[in-house]
Amino acid sequence: GDSVTQTEGLVTVTEGLPVMLNCTYQTAYSDVAFFWYVQYLNEAPKLLLRSSTDNKRTEHQGFHATLHKSSSSFHLQKSSVQLSDSALYYCALRKNQGGSAKLIFGEGTKLTVSS
Amino acid sequence: EAAVTQSPRNKVAVTGGKVTLSCNQTNNHNNMYWYRQDTGHGLRLIHYSYGAGSTEKGDIPDGYKASRPSQENFSLILELATPSQTSVYFCASGRQGSNERLFFGHGTKLSVL
Numbered sequence: 001g002d003s004v005t006q007t008e009g010l011v012t013v014t015e016g017l018p019v020m021l022n023c024t025y026q027t028a029y030s031d032v033a034f035f036w037y038v039q040y041l042n043e044a045p046k047l048l049l050r051s052s053t054d055n056k057r058t059e060h061q062g063f064h065a066t067l068h069k070s071s072s073s074f075h076l077q078k079s080s081v082q083l084s085d086s087a088l089y090y091c092a093l094r095k096n097q098g099g100s101a102k103l104i105f106g107e108g109t110k111l112t113v114s115s
Numbered sequence: 116e117a118a119v120t121q122s123p124r125n126k127v128a129v130t131g132g133k134v135t136l137s138c139n140q141t142n143n144h145n146n147m148y149w150y151r152q153d154t155g156h157g158l159r160l161i162h163y164s165y166g167a168g169s170t171e172k173g174d175i176p177d178g179y180k181a182s183r184p185s186q187e188n189f190s191l192i193l194e195l196a197t198p199s200q201t202s203v204y205f206c207a208s209g210r211q212g213s214n215e216r217l218f219f220g221h222g223t224k225l226s227v228l
Contacts, residue, residue: 009155033214044119044205044219045158052214090157096212101146102173103209103217107157
């Protein structure tokens with residue numbers, strides 16, 4: 001079946017340093033798109049960025065990710081993290097299935113930025 | 116920004132009791148979803164719907180029912196609540212299409228004692 005894997009449950013980074021959150025996936029579907037959602041403490045998850053184009057970099061709020069279908073990956077990166085980036089980050093894939101489109105999430109990575 | 120409203124925000128239930136979580140969206144989205152969030156498991160899909168009158172099982176449907184009486188409303192029903200269903204529940208809506216984003220409600224914290 002389809003799955004999304006985030007290998008790090010918790011990542012701690014010092015402010016100003018770079019970070020990469022890993023995301024790999026398994027799916028046999030071709031009509032799929034990939035997402036990063038961010039959830040701040042006591043808030044709802046919200047879209048950070050998305051992509052369905054192989055080898056194309058997508059950016060938002062200083063974060064970027066590139067979908068690599070050859071390695072089934074969609075890692076999230078930022079060159080210089082801020083304290084306000086501390087949050088829970090989810091990688092997800094969405095595929096069309098019948099009359100609906102399921103969104104399947106990874107386990108999430110909690111990013112803590114320290115000063 | 117699309118609006119998804121969940122009620123109640125917090126709920127305490129007794130084991131064996133019936134619980135209904137409600138979700139309303141004013142986005143005119145066809146697709147609606149119920150997820151539960153647990154540490155170490157992320158967001159897991161319980162039920163979803165692609166339009167009024169339809170419900171589909173997600174990845175963890177056991178112990179839950181869903182109802183979509185209208186485009187705007189999607190309910191999650193626990194007929195016999197158990198302590199293992201203690202969790203935070205999120206409702207979401209979105210347009211049809213793999214590249215479409217989902218909009219989430221603020222969640223319902225359910226405690227089953």
